[in-house]
Amino acid sequence: MELSIFGYQFMQNAILSAFLGGITCATIGVFVVLMHMPFIGVCMSHAAFAGALLGLWLGFNPLIGAFALSLLSAAIIGPLADRGELSPETSLGVIFSFMLGIAFLFMGLMPGTKSGALELLWGSILTNTRSDIIFLGIVTIVVVGLVFVFYKEIQATIFHRDMARSVGIPATVILYGVLFLTGATITASLRSIGGLLIFSLILNPAAAAYQLTYSMKRMFLLSAGFGVLSGWTGLLFSYLFNIPSGATIVVTSSVVFMITAIFSPKRKVKGWQQKLLVEGRQ
Amino acid sequence: MSDIVINIENAVVSYREDVALRGVSLKVKSGGFVGIVGPNGAGKTTLLTIVNGMGKLLSGRVWVLGDYLTSGNGHSLRKKVGYVAQVQNIDPRMPMNVREVVMIGRYGLLGLLRRPGKHDWEVVDEMLALVGMSHLAQRPIGHLSGGEQQRVAIARCLAQEPELFLLDEPTASLDWKAQIDILELVKLIHDSRRLTTLFVTHDLSSLPMACDRVVLMREGLIWGEGSPEKLLTDNNLSQLYDMPVSAVKARRQEAILV
Numbered sequence: 001m002e003l004s005i006f007g008y009q010f011m012q013n014a015i016l017s018a019f020l021g022g023i024t025c026a027t028i029g030v031f032v033v034l035m036h037m038p039f040i041g042v043c044m045s046h047a048a049f050a051g052a053l054l055g056l057w058l059g060f061n062p063l064i065g066a067f068a069l070s071l072l073s074a075a076i077i078g079p080l081a082d083r084g085e086l087s088p089e090t091s092l093g094v095i096f097s098f099m100l101g102i103a104f105l106f107m108g109l110m111p112g113t114k115s116g117a118l119e120l121l122w123g124s125i126l127t128n129t130r131s132d133i134i135f136l137g138i139v140t141i142v143v144v145g146l147v148f149v150f151y152k153e154i155q156a157t158i159f160h161r162d163m164a165r166s167v168g169i170p171a172t173v174i175l176y177g178v179l180f181l182t183g184a185t186i187t188a189s190l191r192s193i194g195g196l197l198i199f200s201l202i203l204n205p206a207a208a209a210y211q212l213t214y215s216m217k218r219m220f221l222l223s224a225g226f227g228v229l230s231g232w233t234g235l236l237f238s239y240l241f242n243i244p245s246g247a248t249i250v251v252t253s254s255v256v257f258m259i260t261a262i263f264s265p266k267r268k269v270k271g272w273q274q275k276l277l278v279e280g281r282q
Numbered sequence: 283m284s285d286i287v288i289n290i291e292n293a294v295v296s297y298r299e300d301v302a303l304r305g306v307s308l309k310v311k312s313g314g315f316v317g318i319v320g321p322n323g324a325g326k327t328t329l330l331t332i333v334n335g336m337g338k339l340l341s342g343r344v345w346v347l348g349d350y351l352t353s354g355n356g357h358s359l360r361k362k363v364g365y366v367a368q369v370q371n372i373d374p375r376m377p378m379n380v381r382e383v384v385m386i387g388r389y390g391l392l393g394l395l396r397r398p399g400k401h402d403w404e405v406v407d408e409m410l411a412l413v414g415m416s417h418l419a420q421r422p423i424g425h426l427s428g429g430e431q432q433r434v435a436i437a438r439c440l441a442q443e444p445e446l447f448l449l450d451e452p453t454a455s456l457d458w459k460a461q462i463d464i465l466e467l468v469k470l471i472h473d474s475r476r477l478t479t480l481f482v483t484h485d486l487s488s489l490p491m492a493c494d495r496v497v498l499m500r501e502g503l504i505w506g507e508g509s510p511e512k513l514l515t516d517n518n519l520s521q522l523y524d525m526p527v528s529a530v531k532a533r534r535q536e537a538i539l540v
Contacts, residue, residue, distance in 0.1 A: 034376070149395065156386045159378055159423075160370060166334060167442055168361035168390030214422040216377045266375050 005239060010126055014192075017128045018231025018249065020136040021189040021201065024143050026227030028185045029206030030220050031178045034158045039092045040077050041182060042199050046096060047073035048186045049195025050103035052120045057110045062120065063135070066190050070183035073099065078179050103195070123194030123246030125235065132191055139188040143181050147220065150174070155216055197250045204253035205230060211257075211264035226256050285312045287446065287478050288333055293342035295328050302328040304502040305342065313476040317489045317510070320499035321523050326482040329499070330448045333480065334363040347445055361390040364444030366435045368451045374424035380434050381406055381419045387441035409437040413467060429460025436467060447471070447479040453488040465490045486514065486534070498522050 005011050032041045051069025055062035073095060080091055107117045119127070147154060156164035157174040164171040182202075189198050205226035209219045234249030241248075288310040295303040303325045310316055318326045331337030332344050335356030344351040347362055364387075384406045385398055392398060410416045413433040418426065426434065432452050439447065449468060453461040469492040472479045483489055489496070489510075496513050498506040500522055506513055516534070520527040 034373075036373075152386075152389050152392070152397070153394065155378070155382070156389050159376065159383065159386065160372075162336075162367070163370070163386070163438075164389075165336060166360055166363075166365040166367075167387055167438075168357050168359075170357065210375065210377070214375075214377045214379065216382075219377045 010128075011239075013128045013130070013133055014125045014235055014245070015232065016133050017125050017136060017192045018235050019228050020133065020140045021125075021192050022205070022227030022229070022231035023224045024136070024140045024185045024227075025189055025193075025198070025201040026205035026209075026223040026225075027143050027147060027220060028178075028182050029202040029204070029227070030209070030216075030223050031154075031158065032182070032202055033206040033210050034216075034219075035175075035178070038199075038203055039089065039096070040074075040179070041186075041202055043077060043092055043096045043099060044070045044073050044179070044182055045186045045195060045199040045202075046099040046103065048183065048190055048198075049120060050099045050106065052190055052195065053103050053106035053110070053117055056116050056120070057106045062116075063187050063190065067183060067187040069099070070186050071180065074176075074179035074183055078176055119194075120190060121194050121196055122244055123190075123192050123197060125192040125245045125249070128192055136188045136192075139184050143185060146177070146181065150177075151217075154178075158216070192246065193249060194246045197246050200250040201227065201230065201253055204250070204257045208253075208257040208260040211260040211266060214266075226253070226260075230256055286310070287312045287347055288480075289343075289345040290329075290332065291343045291345075293329075293332055293344060294340040295325075295332060295337055296340050301502055303332070306499075306502070306504055307342075308497065308504065308507075310478060310480065312478055315472050315479045315490070315492050315494050316481070317493035317496045318480060318482045318499060319486065319489060319496060319514075319522075320484065320505070322484055323501075324484075324499040325502040326484070326499050327450050328502075330365070330450050330480060330482055333446065334365050334448060335359040336365075357390075361442070362444060363446045363448060364439035364442050366432070366439050366447075366449045366452050368454045369428040369431055369456065370435075372424045372431065374422075376422065376424045378423050379420050380415060380423055380426070381410065383423045383434055384410060384438045384441050387438035391442060405443075406437075406441050409440045410434075412440065412471075413437045427460070428456050429463060432456065432460070432464050433467065436464075436471070440471065445478070447477045449479070449481045451483055451488075452481075453483070454485070461488055468492070486519070 032038055048066040048070040051065035052062035055065030076095060077092065107114060110117060153169050153174055156169050157171045161171045161175065186198055193201050206223040208226045209222035212222060213219050230253035231249050234252040235245055238245035238248040286309050290306055290308045293303050293306045306329060318329060320326050328337055332339060333346055335351055346359060349355060351359065385402065388398060388402045388405065410419050413436050415430065415433050415437060418430065453464050456464065468481065469490050471477060472492055481490055481493065493510055495507065496510045497504055498513060505522060506518060516527050516530045520530045
């Protein structure tokens with residue numbers, strides 16, 4: 001295998017981006033999986049994509065547009081998720097389709113070549129610059145640092161928001177903090193993975209970790225590990241077979257999930273319940 | 283007023299177009315055990331939520347543990363008020379064990395940025411022993427039965443070292459044996475700690491015998507209050523639940539038989 005490619009700056013940047021993006025996306029993924037809000041993440045990632053396209057079209061920094069629109073969608077979605085008064089799926093479906101609609105509208109309105117827009121759609125980790133990595137690094141430090149500092153409040157909020165509130169934890173602030181960090185993570189990883197694919201890198205590693213452990217701390221660590229593993233393995237396959245990197249990373253993370261789901265010790269829960277049922281009948 | 287710990291004055295609470303409380307006034311003494319009884323939709327849970335600062339008042343005043351409830355002091359109040367809700371729907375794969383869930387009760391007391399120490403874990407273990415759950419301390423929380431989960435909820439509430447103990451239909455959807463176990467546990471806790479207790483139920487057979495006072499609620503109003511012996515008559519219950527006296531008698535007879 002020819003490995004001299006890893007000596008090039010662009011490849012080193014890609015490896016570092018996959019490492020940082022893998023950790024950050026997978027950490028956010030733990031919230032998304034345990035707080036049962038995968039559709040919220042999908043909405044926010046498409047909103048970020050639409051915002052980035054708006055930036056490209058109007059000539060300002062696409063990442064500012066991405067961050068602004070993902071936060072706007074969080075501001076709409078957050079109260080729905082927090083109150084739990086109505087089934088949020090319908091509203092989320094409307095917001096999701098609206099975001100996707102305006103994204104393609106902006107793309108259509110954009111004059112000239114669409115290559116920049118397509119890069120945001122599919123991601124191009126190999127073109128990441130030092131400044132992209134610095135931004136991603138800052139977001140990684142903030143996300144991981146806040147999880148470390150506020151772990152107990154986060155744990156209680158994930159377990160049960162109303163119960164967390166009832167013991168005096170500011171669960172609503174934690175929820176909005178999580179949505180804010182989700183927006184920041186999506187924005188920072190948008191160039192590497194792409195607006196259509198980023199959510200898979202958020203969801204899959206955490207969903208894989210969820211299959212393997214009953215410890216939340218271990219779930220955070222496993223999820224980050226799977227995120228980095230997916231990023232690096234995907235990057236390697238992308239290089240070896242000359243296929244798109246963002247898509248390969250996401251497919252790899254899906255394969256990791258499938259393997260963990262098949263070998264999940266939690267599947268034995270059903271066996272455990274079955275045993276109790278049989279004992280109860282006797 | 284010195285031994286009063288809860289004083290609700292003409293409280294009105296509304297959820298959008300529904301008025302849940304229509305001018306409720308209630309005083310509770312320190313160490314009291316008050317049963318709050320009434321049909322579904324009577325405003326019982328809302329009454330508890332204004333005591334622990336989770337509910338928002340449209341008008342009226344609520345004085346709890348020395349302070350009037352305002353929009354800004356709910357957090358600090360809740361740290362002193364233990365709240366046990368109905369059996370919750372917990373994800374069976376939730377990555378938390380029983381001991382960690384009970385520790386959540388101490389998080390409010392600890393405050394931001396402080397980690398649980400040795401003393402906190404000792405309190406958690408003590409409360410698990412009190413509710414008879416020490417042997418399941420390391421079990422994933424989602425693997426417990428409804429009755430066991432309620433015991434954990436009570437242990438979590440006590441780990442908070444609360445000054446008030448609020449229970450909102452804690453025996454709803456539990457089987458007969460689990461209901462009796464929970465009622466006995468609540469009585470034991472009240473008797474041993476003299477913890478001011480408010481116990482909400484729509485089911486008279488789930489009303490703890492330890493109640494020294496009963497509040498009957500209907501349609502957002504307090505319909506009657508007094509000692510259980512005086513208040514829980516067939517005639518009163520017939521009017522409260524809108525049922526013929528004969529049906530109430532039959533229902534109570536069933537409750538005695540089981």
